[in-house]
Amino acid sequence: MTDGHCSFFLEKKRRFCRFKPNSGQKYCAEHTGLLGIPTDRKRIICPIDTKHTCYEDQLTKHLKKCRKQQGVLPAYHCPGINSGEADEDDLDAKFSLLDIPTEDLKQLILKINKLYDEHIKIPTEILSHSCLEEELCNNSYGIPAIRHRKQQASLIGHLEKMGLIKEAMTFVELGAGKGMLSHWIQKASEENDNCNYILVDRGTCRYKVGYYP
Ligand SMILES: [Zn+2]
Ligand SMILES: [Zn+2]
Structure with a gap:
């Protein structure tokens, strides 16, 4: 040998x-x-x-x-499948913000704002949830930490309102980071059996919160 x-x-x-x-x-x-x-x-x-x-x-x-x-793509991979009906040639065209005249950019921003005002009507509805009650009262947290928790409490409040906090659910958290939201949903779902939590993130995060069976 x-x-x-x-x-x-x-x-x-x-x-x-x-x-x-x-x-x-x-x-x-x-x-x-x-x-x-x-x-x-x-x-x-x-x-x-x-x-x-x-x-x-x-x-x-x-x-x-x-x-x-x-570099072989799997059979189900279709490049550009989510990019609308643009010409194939357009798919690769990349622009830098610097290449676009300021005036054109201003017009585009105005157009987007106008369309948003005309067509998008999302009422602000801030809810809360008891699973974060203790956290929200914790005086040692700074403003950003509290803001983060309020946001999560509201999201879970909305899930509850829509009847989605129940047994046999699978929650997928995209861009999960530490998996905070999943952690609180898990707490809100303590009495519900057979729930699954899938945490998706492009980067790796070293300190995940909670325990996901
Ligand atoms: Zn050999
Ligand atoms: Zn091979």
């Missing part, structure tokens, strides 16, 4: 393969399969790229990694 690496000699590269074999094996998984050496786990040809193989029992995991590496 060559210093813990696969013993397969690559003629073209004039060196040994650099992959690590599994413990007790002379060759890496790829070359063990290529040489037809029987092992406990079956390797199959990768459906994305027939030039390599992967473990059959790890196919899903491998496909995910392999797609990423090869």
Whole structure:
């Protein structure tokens, strides 16, 4: 064996393969399969790229990694599906705010405000919820922390009003961060069985609040 690496000699590269074999094996998984050496786990040809193989029992995991590496989009991925009916050419066109004349920008802002006033009617209705009662009375919190909690209490109040705080519900919190909102919804749902909480965020957040079974 060559210093813990696969013993397969690559003629073209004039060196040994650099992959690590599994413990007790002379060759890496790829070359063990290529040489037809029987092992406990079956390797199959990768459906994305027939030039390599992967473990059959790890196919899903491998496909995910392999797609990423090869830039292959999954079958359900349609680029620009949510961008309206613009011409395909327009989809890639990017503008910088600096490229647009100030006057055009002002007109656009006026237009948006006008359309908003004419068509969007959302009455402000600030509600609250008992699950945050104690928190809202906590004098040690600063203004931002209280504002945040008032907002969450209102959101949960609205969920309650719409009859959504009940059993067997699944709550998806987009841009969840620490998962504060889910935490309070969970508290509001303490008596409801079979609720699920899905926290979605692009970044990772180190300190999540609460416990989500
Ligand atoms: Zn090898
Ligand atoms: Zn592959």
